[in-house]
Amino acid sequence: MLEDTIYFFYDLVQYFINGLAQGSIYALIALGYTMVYGIIRLINFAHGEFYMIGAFLGFYVVIAGHSLWIAFPVAMIGSGIVAVIVERLVYRPIRSAGRIPALITALGTSLFFQYLGQGVIGAEPKAFPSVINDQTFMFGEIMFTSTQIIIVGVTFVLMLFLWWLVGYTKVGKAMRATSYNREAAELMGINTNRIISITFFIGASLAGAAGVLVGLYYSTIEPMMGLIPGLKAFVAAVLGGIGNIPGAVVGGLILGIAENLVMGFWASTYRDAIAFAILIFILLVKPTGILGKNIKEKV
Amino acid sequence: MNSSFIKIIKNILIYLGIISLTVSNAYSNKSKPTIDVGAVFAMTGPTATFGQESISGIKLALKTINKEGIAGRKIRLILEDNKGEPLESANAVRKLIDMDKVSVVLGAVASSNTLAGAPIAQKAKVPLLTPSSTNPKVTMMGDYISRACFTDDFQGVVMAKFAKETLKKSRAAIIVDNANDYSKGLAKVFRQKFQEFGGTIVSKDDFAYQQKDVDFRSILRRVKRKKPDVIFVPGYYTEVGLILKQAHQMRFNVPFLGGDGWDSPKLQQLAGKEAITGHYLSSHFSPDDSSPKVQNFVKEFKKEYNERPGAMAALGYDATFILANALKNAKNLSREEIKVAINNTKNFSAITGNITINKNRNAVKSAVVLKTTPAGNVFVQKVDP
The missing domain is CATH 3.40.50.2300 (Response regulator)
Structure with a gap:
């Protein structure tokens, strides 16, 4: 019995570590969701596809024989540019048409990239080469790998950067102003179209980085890979309070850890069910999310 | 808008479609009496290498078979991608039977996929021969379903x-x-x-x-x-x-x-x-097998595709030859007689062993155990049934 209890605590810590790594990836994707929502109230369902594009860009750079130091920037800038183009060609023309057309357009964009990917690259999963020397560290029963450290580390650095960008720079100030009231921001001389483009760029870059991290972690990528993590990140964003940047991080981590606990102690079959059950629960109990504020609709 | 106008357009389109179908059928029948064989395999998706390998094997076999043809008639392969999914598999089988009017269906690899398509083939009384689905339930679907491999x-x-x-x-x-x-x-x-x-x-x-x-x-x-x-x-x-x-x-x-x-x-x-x-x-097979039949196949395959054949390629190749053999032995080329001929396959010498289709329409033959190495799987032992 005592042995079981000790194992239980070992397991708890272990699943917590695994969840932290997976949750970091959700958090990176969720940030893009939440930033875009914060600024133009659009739930960008195509966001998971920017993550997929990032993963493939990183994959091809690595395949070509370059290191991760090149793969990361290429993936981030590449998905960012794709997102800016999508925003310019697809979302901007219908921005004034209301939220439902925008939402449906986002779904369409998402399907477009999934099937474009299947058509161009092929639907079979590709093996992401193991470019780093993946070491395993053992502490008694608890183990973690260097990839997990890299994931948590990269996520932490990118979040610090985002925190600084939004809170302490002129661009960040403009983003906050645009989010608060776009028309007023425009009257103050802010080029809101440019700010929206920048927001899309940053959000998609973070997703692109997450794509490369996932390639390293699970060593397999495929064109449909953005679908489920995209939805999960959406759950994470809602969980933390959509539009709220720290909320996205908190939501991502909670979701990742919850999923791993379910997988470890129960069964992996229920993992996705739990993730979406959490979403429904949050929407029922606290519709604005954990860190979301109660904002009265402006009339 | 006036819906009658749309209706007319629709009718015209349907009509044109029917005409073009009849014309093309009549045309192809006249110019070249082919035997149409449908193939349902995962060309994309998580089991894609299996489908691709199978098709490589089938095409290689057809190349040899079509040199002479079956009583002068060539086999034409109509390939449908099932993306490795049961639903797509069922749709593909239905399409091949209803639209392409194939005589026989080859496929699929993954048992779940074959199980989704088999009831449709059985109901339409179209023989379905799977090269590599090993789940026992597959051939229990009925007398039109058979396989070229052993079962689980x-x-x-x-x-x-x-x-x-x-x-x-x-x-x-x-x-x-x-x-x-x-x-x-x-x-x-x-x-x-x-x-x-x-x-x-x-x-x-x-x-x-x-x-x-x-x-x-x-x-x-x-x-x-x-x-x-x-x-x-x-x-x-x-x-x-x-x-x-x-x-x-x-x-x-x-x-x-x-x-x-x-x-x-x-x-x-x-x-x-x-x-x-x-x-x-x-x-089912190891390219290391020293028997001359296997080595010939490996050589032929390498020449065509510049890589070593896997088990799925060998099974695709064998299934196609089993089919060709059945087509030669069948009394006529009705679907029923083809079925009878496939199910009567006895002691047919193939790459993956001597194939006899037993009364449960499963192939009885030996298996190999392979060991994984970074360079590929190597032969360990052969196990007879």
């Missing part, structure tokens, strides 16, 4: 015996793909036989994952707790590759065993050099 009832015994008698292991864990008929069927046979041979299965229920899962660390952790000395993972290469890799990271030092679902070069790629070494799988 045999494959499971082979691996259970190998684990107990050759590797001398006594505690086995089973990790199963829960949404997959092939995996579940094979797991069931292994569990039963391994215990019959005197071994222990460490848990009452199998450890389960699902196709397209990528994170197996939590499952592997629970497996490790049970201290098995051998682990049976009857899944497909996409997930198994990752399982092997993650197990290696978690410092498992017991061999993993699997079935023909492992037999793809992608397994090596996904698992990586260190994790792939020292595991075993059962399969």
Whole structure:
């Protein structure tokens, strides 16, 4: 019995570590969701596809024989540019048409990239080469790998950067102003179209980085890979309070850890069910999310 | 808008469609009386290398067969991609039967896919010959469904015996793909036989994952707790590759065993050099087999595609020759007579062994056990039925 209890605590810590790594990836994707929502109230369902594009860009750079130091920037800038183009060609023309057309357009964009990917690259999963020397560290029963450290580390650095960008720079100030009231921001001389483009760029870059991290972690990528993590990140964003940047991080981590606990102690079959059950629960109990504020609709 | 106008346009389009179909059929019938054979395989998706290999084997066989043809008639292959999914598989079989009016259907690889298409073929009374679906339920769908490979009832015994008698292991864990008929069927046979041979299965229920899962660390952790000395993972290469890799990271030092679902070069790629070494799988064929028939096939295949054939290529090749042989022996080329001829295949000498289709429409022949190495799978032993 005592042995079981000790194992239980070992397991708890272990699943917590695994969840932290997976949750970091959700958090990176969720940030893009939440930033875009914060600024133009659009739930960008195509966001998971920017993550997929990032993963493939990183994959091809690595395949070509370059290191991760090149793969990361290429993936981030590449998905960012794709997102800016999508925003310019697809979302901007219908921005004034209301939220439902925008939402449906986002779904369409998402399907477009999934099937474009299947058509161009092929639907079979590709093996992401193991470019780093993946070491395993053992502490008694608890183990973690260097990839997990890299994931948590990269996520932490990118979040610090985002925190600084939004809170302490002129661009960040403009983003906050645009989010608060776009028309007023425009009257103050802010080029809101440019700010929206920048927001899309940053959000998609973070997703692109997450794509490369996932390639390293699970060593397999495929064109449909953005679908489920995209939805999960959406759950994470809602969980933390959509539009709220720290909320996205908190939501991502909670979701990742919850999923791993379910997988470890129960069964992996229920993992996705739990993730979406959490979403429904949050929407029922606290519709604005954990860190979301109660904002009265402006009339 | 006036809906009648749309209706007229629609009718015109349908009419034109019918005309063009009849015309093209009449045309093709007149100019070249081909025998149309449908093929349903995963050209994309998580089992894509299996489908692609099978088609390579089929096309290579057709090249030889069509030199002479079947009584002067050539076989025309109509390929449908089922993306590795049961629903797409059912749709593809329906399309081949209803639209293309094929005489026979070849396919698919994954048992879940074949099981989805087989009832449709059976109902339409179109013979369906699967080169490589091993789940026993497949041919129980009816007398029009047959296969060119052995079943999991045999494959499971082979691996259970190998684990107990050759590797001398006594505690086995089973990790199963829960949404997959092939995996579940094979797991069931292994569990039963391994215990019959005197071994222990460490848990009452199998450890389960699902196709397209990528994170197996939590499952592997629970497996490790049970201290098995051998682990049976009857899944497909996409997930198994990752399982092997993650197990290696978690410092498992017991061999993993699997079935023909492992037999793809992608397994090596996904698992990586260190994790792939020292595991075993059962399969239909090994390119290392020294028999001249196999070596000729390997040579021919290499010449055509510049790579070594896998088991799926060999089975695709064999299935096509079984079909050609049946077409030659059939009284006429009605679907019913083709079915009778396929089911009457006796002692047909093929790459993967001498094939006899038994009364349950399964091929009875030997299996091989292969060992995984970074460079590919190498031959260990041959097991006769």
